[in-house]
Amino acid sequence: MMTTKPKTAIVNCEQIVTICSNHQQFLAGKKQDIIESIERRNQIGVSIVFADDGRIMAIDYHDRIDNWLCQNYGDNCWQTIDTIDGNGCSLIPGLIDSHSHPIWAGDRIDEFDRKLRGETYMQIHESGGGINYTVRETKRATESELLQSFLQRINQMISCGTTILECKTGYGLDYECERKMLRVIQQASTMSPIQLVPTFLGAHSIPSGMTADQGVEHVCTMMEQLSRKEPELKIEFFDVFCETGVYNHKQTEQILRRAKELYPKSYLTFHGDELSDQDSGRLAAKISAHSISHLEYLNTDGIEVMANRNIAAIINPTTCYLLKLRKPPVREMIANGVPIVIATDYNPNALCYSLPMAMNLATIHLGMTLNESLIATTLNAAYALNRSNDYGSLEIGKLGNCLLLNCSDWRHLIAEFGHTSSLIRNVIINGKRIQ
Numbered sequence: 001m002m003t004t005k006p007k008t009a010i011v012n013c014e015q016i017v018t019i020c021s022n023h024q025q026f027l028a029g030k031k032q033d034i035i036e037s038i039e040r041r042n043q044i045g046v047s048i049v050f051a052d053d054g055r056i057m058a059i060d061y062h063d064r065i066d067n068w069l070c071q072n073y074g075d076n077c078w079q080t081i082d083t084i085d086g087n088g089c090s091l092i093p094g095l096i097d098s099h100s101h102p103i104w105a106g107d108r109i110d111e112f113d114r115k116l117r118g119e120t121y122m123q124i125h126e127s128g129g130g131i132n133y134t135v136r137e138t139k140r141a142t143e144s145e146l147l148q149s150f151l152q153r154i155n156q157m158i159s160c161g162t163t164i165l166e167c168k169t170g171y172g173l174d175y176e177c178e179r180k181m182l183r184v185i186q187q188a189s190t191m192s193p194i195q196l197v198p199t200f201l202g203a204h205s206i207p208s209g210m211t212a213d214q215g216v217e218h219v220c221t222m223m224e225q226l227s228r229k230e231p232e233l234k235i236e237f238f239d240v241f242c243e244t245g246v247y248n249h250k251q252t253e254q255i256l257r258r259a260k261e262l263y264p265k266s267y268l269t270f271h272g273d274e275l276s277d278q279d280s281g282r283l284a285a286k287i288s289a290h291s292i293s294h295l296e297y298l299n300t301d302g303i304e305v306m307a308n309r310n311i312a313a314i315i316n317p318t319t320c321y322l323l324k325l326r327k328p329p330v331r332e333m334i335a336n337g338v339p340i341v342i343a344t345d346y347n348p349n350a351l352c353y354s355l356p357m358a359m360n361l362a363t364i365h366l367g368m369t370l371n372e373s374l375i376a377t378t379l380n381a382a383y384a385l386n387r388s389n390d391y392g393s394l395e396i397g398k399l400g401n402c403l404l405l406n407c408s409d410w411r412h413l414i415a416e417f418g419h420t421s422s423l424i425r426n427v428i429i430n431g432k433r434i435q
């Protein structure tokens with residue numbers, strides 16, 4: 001006898017995009033271009049049922065779902081199920097944003113203007129603007145101010161389809177402020193309807209007045225203090241900005257090795273090869289990093305290493321577009337079998353809440369297909385956050401995060417760019433509609 005009961009159902013959809021059906025952890029190479037879906041047949045739509053524990057119980061044609069439910073739960077079972085009409089709609093897995101910097105204070109809109117007038121990211125950085133400005137403002141802000149603006153940003157992201165959000169610290173750069181940011185993530189986790197994944201990025205930038213080697217020591221001390229004094233502050237990932245003028249290959253390695261010693265259960269990632277070749281693939285292999293972000297300058301060896309070790313490539317098309325960077329070699333990565341992930345990289349400098357917008361840029365600007373882009377923000381993004389056992393595809397037994405779209409074919413979500421929110425009719429988190 002089943003112990004869980006059906007709680008929510010979305011019925012008679014035109015299409016349910018399941019992504020895959022064999023509990024794959026990720027899809028790479030040619031497989032990243034193949035999505036599985038169930039399409040309306042004649043008059044019979046497709047339905048999905050979620051249990052009271054939030055997990056998916058059944059996905060099938062509606063007549064079969066109806067029979068199955070009535071046989072197992074009685075003819076009156078529909079009366080107690082929250083039923084959402086999916087007529088005219090497509091259902092897809094909830095989108096997952098695996099790279100964001102959503103906690104900060106201060107406004108950097110003037111930098112947008114400066115960049116349009118020809119200044120580069122590093123020029124603004126070196127003139128005391130950029131991240132240094134955000135760090136000053138974030139230090140000044142109270143915990144509750146940061147929490148309020150963060151919660152508002154989360155809501156914006158949910159309305160664009162984000163159902164799990166990775167959140168980086170890195171605008172404190174000292175113990176007090178980095179701890180404040182981790183506390184804000186922890187507090188927001190109890191208030192937000194979506195899961196937040198905390199990443200410590202104390203090595204986002206070298207604090208002013210320090211050399212990079214002093215910065216390494218400083219970051220290691222912060223991590224030691226956090227592990228000793230704040231063991232209840234959850235950190236799932238450790239990240240470093242590996243770049244010329246920030247932390248180089250060797251310094252990144254030092255910081256991440258120390259992180260893993262202090263937090264053996266955590267995962268390692270880093271910002272690599274964004275503005276120059278840092279031999280990121282080799283670095284990731286040495287320290288067993290789970291993913292690398294950006295990768296505009298990834299070299300051929302790096303592509304091979306990432307493919308062989310299933311290291312996720314987190315591509316940020318918004319940053320690439322806004323900073324007019326060289327395009328990451330996405331097609332070469334796919335041809336070699338690197339699992340590609342797309343994230344927003346939401347930050348004070350790239351104010352895009354919308355994964356569908358990032359997917360649109362990934363298609364037109366980086367040459368990805370629509371299918372590849374959807375897998376890059378669902379199953380592969382779940383893999384990048386170590387969550388593909390529970391999320392990223394619609395399969396029986398997985399947790400029910402999904403989006404009901406106001407279109408009979410999901411591809412409108414990417415095609416109708418700049419218009420995300422109105423295409424998303426409902427957001428379902430762990431089998432419950434939250435919007």
Ligand SMILES: [Zn+2]
Nearest residue numbers: 099101271345
């Ligand atoms: Zn970033």
